[in-house]
Amino acid sequence: MSHPCLITLDSRSAPRTLFSGDRLVEVDLPTGTRVLYSKPPIEPLKDVDAAIRYALNHPENSEPLYARLRPGMKVCIAIDDISLPLPPMRRPDVRERVLTIVLALLADYAVDDVEIIIATSVHRRMKAFEVRHVVGDRIFDKYWPDKLYNHDAEDKDNMVYLGTTELGEEVEINRRAVESDLVIYVNLNLVPMDGGHKSVAVGLCGYRSLRAHHNPRVMRDCYSYMNPETSSLARSVDRMGKLVNEKLKVFTIETVVNNRMFDKPLEFLAKNEDDLSPAEKTALRALRFTLDKVPQPARQAIFQRVPSPYGVIAVNAGETVAAHKKTLHKNYEQYCVPVEGQADILVTGIPYISPYNVNSFLNPLLVQVMAQGYMFNLYKGAPMVKRGGTMIVLHPCTDLFDNEHHAPYIEFVHRLLPETRDALELHRRYEREFANNAAYIEMYRKGNAYHPTHPFFMWYWGEAGRQHLGRVIVVGADNEYIPKLLGWETARSMEEALRMARLTAPANPDILCLHLPPIGMADVSVPPGAGGVHAPSDHR
Amino acid sequence: MPASYFDVDGTLVSTNLVPPTLYYLLNQPTPIHVARSIARALFKAPMMAWGEMQDRRIFNEVLFSVFEGMSEDRLVTLADDVFERVLKPNLYPGARDLIRTCVDKGHEVVLISGALEVVVHHLARHLGATGVIANKLEFKDRTATGKLLRPVVAGPNKALLVRDHARARGYNLDECYAFSDSYSDVPMMSIVGYPVAVNPDRKLKALANAYHWPVIDLSATAA
Numbered sequence: 001m002s003h004p005c006l007i008t009l010d011s012r013s014a015p016r017t018l019f020s021g022d023r024l025v026e027v028d029l030p031t032g033t034r035v036l037y038s039k040p041p042i043e044p045l046k047d048v049d050a051a052i053r054y055a056l057n058h059p060e061n062s063e064p065l066y067a068r069l070r071p072g073m074k075v076c077i078a079i080d081d082i083s084l085p086l087p088p089m090r091r092p093d094v095r096e097r098v099l100t101i102v103l104a105l106l107a108d109y110a111v112d113d114v115e116i117i118i119a120t121s122v123h124r125r126m127k128a129f130e131v132r133h134v135v136g137d138r139i140f141d142k143y144w145p146d147k148l149y150n151h152d153a154e155d156k157d158n159m160v161y162l163g164t165t166e167l168g169e170e171v172e173i174n175r176r177a178v179e180s181d182l183v184i185y186v187n188l189n190l191v192p193m194d195g196g197h198k199s200v201a202v203g204l205c206g207y208r209s210l211r212a213h214h215n216p217r218v219m220r221d222c223y224s225y226m227n228p229e230t231s232s233l234a235r236s237v238d239r240m241g242k243l244v245n246e247k248l249k250v251f252t253i254e255t256v257v258n259n260r261m262f263d264k265p266l267e268f269l270a271k272n273e274d275d276l277s278p279a280e281k282t283a284l285r286a287l288r289f290t291l292d293k294v295p296q297p298a299r300q301a302i303f304q305r306v307p308s309p310y311g312v313i314a315v316n317a318g319e320t321v322a323a324h325k326k327t328l329h330k331n332y333e334q335y336c337v338p339v340e341g342q343a344d345i346l347v348t349g350i351p352y353i354s355p356y357n358v359n360s361f362l363n364p365l366l367v368q369v370m371a372q373g374y375m376f377n378l379y380k381g382a383p384m385v386k387r388g389g390t391m392i393v394l395h396p397c398t399d400l401f402d403n404e405h406h407a408p409y410i411e412f413v414h415r416l417l418p419e420t421r422d423a424l425e426l427h428r429r430y431e432r433e434f435a436n437n438a439a440y441i442e443m444y445r446k447g448n449a450y451h452p453t454h455p456f457f458m459w460y461w462g463e464a465g466r467q468h469l470g471r472v473i474v475v476g477a478d479n480e481y482i483p484k485l486l487g488w489e490t491a492r493s494m495e496e497a498l499r500m501a502r503l504t505a506p507a508n509p510d511i512l513c514l515h516l517p518p519i520g521m522a523d524v525s526v527p528p529g530a531g532g533v534h535a536p537s538d539h540r
Numbered sequence: 541m542p543a544s545y546f547d548v549d550g551t552l553v554s555t556n557l558v559p560p561t562l563y564y565l566l567n568q569p570t571p572i573h574v575a576r577s578i579a580r581a582l583f584k585a586p587m588m589a590w591g592e593m594q595d596r597r598i599f600n601e602v603l604f605s606v607f608e609g610m611s612e613d614r615l616v617t618l619a620d621d622v623f624e625r626v627l628k629p630n631l632y633p634g635a636r637d638l639i640r641t642c643v644d645k646g647h648e649v650v651l652i653s654g655a656l657e658v659v660v661h662h663l664a665r666h667l668g669a670t671g672v673i674a675n676k677l678e679f680k681d682r683t684a685t686g687k688l689l690r691p692v693v694a695g696p697n698k699a700l701l702v703r704d705h706a707r708a709r710g711y712n713l714d715e716c717y718a719f720s721d722s723y724s725d726v727p728m729m730s731i732v733g734y735p736v737a738v739n740p741d742r743k744l745k746a747l748a749n750a751y752h753w754p755v756i757d758l759s760a761t762a763a
Binding site: 154156401403404407410411414436437438439440441442443445446447 | 544634637638641642644645646647717719734736749752754755756757758
């Protein structure tokens with residue numbers, strides 16, 4: 001018997017409602033289609049502050065935090081940036097709660113030399129109001145901007161080279177962290193690819209380190225990003241993180257949130273359409289109607305201005321690997337739905353948000369990374385779709401970019417993609433040029449733009465999906481040239497897309513629909529001897 | 541190796557050509573000289589305003605005509621003060637970092653300005669720029685005639701000067717950068733591979749957005 005979150009459509013099933021950017025689209029899927037819904041949110045911890053204190057006092061494979069403090073010592077606290085969680089969490093953000101307790105503890109032990117760094121790596125700098133939202137008024141007013149600030153990976157004077165791993169990966173991180181007697185990392189683990197060694201070794205590093213693993217070769221060898229055991233990216237980051245932890249004293253605090261992305265008025269978006277009450281059906285129709293009628297900025301505001309009521313379901317602290325192991329377990333408990341067998345055709349809507357467009361527009365390159373990067377990789381075990389299979393996505397693919405946040409993306413999409421879509425060629429011919437673009441670097445350092453290499457990483461992020469999938473068909477695109485630049489085909493309706501997909505699929509294809517958000521994952525098992533499973537080249 | 545060409549007024553400093561000129565005029569040997577220079581400048585003000593609307597070159601030529609009769613020694617001696625008291629306090633906080641980034645990336649950094657070369661040299665030294673293309677006054681018997689030597693550094697001429705400079709140094713213009721705040725510098729920005737709008741005026745901002753040129757706000761950046 002299949003999991004209650006995996007349902008099979010029959011002739012009486014209602015149409016499914018999927019996201020297409022910031023709109024909702026009703027689609028009819030064939031009888032026999034399996035639809036994967038996210039699991040209901042795990043009940044949050046009753047007393048989060050108590051859980052934080054317990055984790056600090058009973059850490060994994062480490063002395064309690066208080067035992068590692070000495071009066072007058074130098075401490076660096078690093079926190080996850082705005083890319084987590086999605087959408088931003090309703091106040092108080094769990095990072096504020098952890099920071100409040102940690103800072104009080106530091107004060108009790110006469111540790112005054114404390115700086116808080118937002119571990120942005122090559123993400124955009126967070127704006128003051130965004131930082132305030134994450135850390136709370138009291139901490140913001142006391143520390144911003146001198147003792148609470150964004151990491152700057154291009155501030156060469158403040159980056160320190162720590163050495164190379166056994167495979168030659170260069171590790172360079174923020175000077176303040178290196179020169180501190182203790183680094184405390186405050187993480188928010190939304191999905192299994194977050195946290196662990198990635199926190200310090202990626203969050204506080206720069207391009208010199210990132211290029212070791214954010215490249216097409218490593219990305220192709222990830223099965224999947226959400227499963228560290230079978231991800232070359234995670235293995236590379238682990239090697240670098242191990243080196244960091246050998247050189248620095250790191251105390252990791254990881255927090256896990258459930259998947260309660262929508263609050264009461266929108267909770268029905270996570271439900272099986274066949275189970276909606278008459279009131280919920282009316283609300284869904286009204287929401288769809290409203291989204292169809294209002295202009296794009298209003299649609300963006302409807303979804304992005306309302307923070308999510310995530311609940312904290314675990315707090316783990318101590319040595320990085322040991323704490324992260326418990327975190328991963330909780331993430332999988334929240335997300336993984338067992339699925340037997342891979343599909344020939346995977347259908348999913350692409351929502352309005354990704355880790356890289358908080359408070360801005362999901363541009364075409366990010367649509368690509370959502371489809372072939374994130375959605376494709378929401379699996380453990382085997383991929384949801386067979387090698388050479390088809391992915392059908394819903395999104396308008398509007399040719400619109402945020403000039404402030406995504407300046408280098410525009411040149412990447414409109415100058416480089418018409419030249420080639422080959423990730424290796426893009427890497428070889430253009431990445432260095434972008435990495436040295438003085439204007440983009442200035443926009444990253446002093447403005448609020450992503451680093452000029454970030455669009456390349458976004459393209460590589462889709463590489464595993466691109467190599468695995470035979471075709472991607474987009475339904476509802478408002479233009480043809482953006483899908484063409486991305487290497488996608490277009491269809492005017494789901495019916496047409498399925499007809500196109502069937503041309504290259506076996507008779508009676510197995511169709512799987514990923515009904516997200518909220519976030520869910522498939523734990524795909526494949527019967528022995530079944531064809532189409534990828535063959536990972538090397539699982540070191 | 542590419543080069544980065546930086547406009548100065550409005551791009552790296554928040555002033556324009558007028559305050560440095562006024563500083564010169566207010567620091568004449570005697571009060572009578574000062575009064576005479578100021579009166580002459582005021583008399584020419586309407587023509588300057590008209591020139592600014594027509595062509596930046598006309599404005600520059602009218603503005604610098606007020607230097608007529610000033611000794612070369614005085615111009616050079618006061619240049620240091622003009623830099624220290626007028627330009628340096630008005631440098632945008634992020635100007636130095638931006639130029640350092642360009643130098644770190646291996647660019648030759650050239651300041652291209654309608655201001656007087658003697659003053660711009662001080663700024664270039666302070667910022668770490670390696671080259672200067674700026675206006676020069678004509679002198680006769682070590683006294684300024686009030687005329688600018690050709691070519692006048694302004695508007696479309698900047699494009700020609702950048703092209704000549706790049707050609708002489710063997711730079712590929714497609715690899716070069718041009719930074720400016722003003723729509724009047726669009727010719728210069730259009731001939732390089734990487735135009736960048738810095739603290740852009742309304743017209744330049746609209747153009748930069750239309751062509752997806754990077755836009756930098758140096759006035760908002762930390763020192």
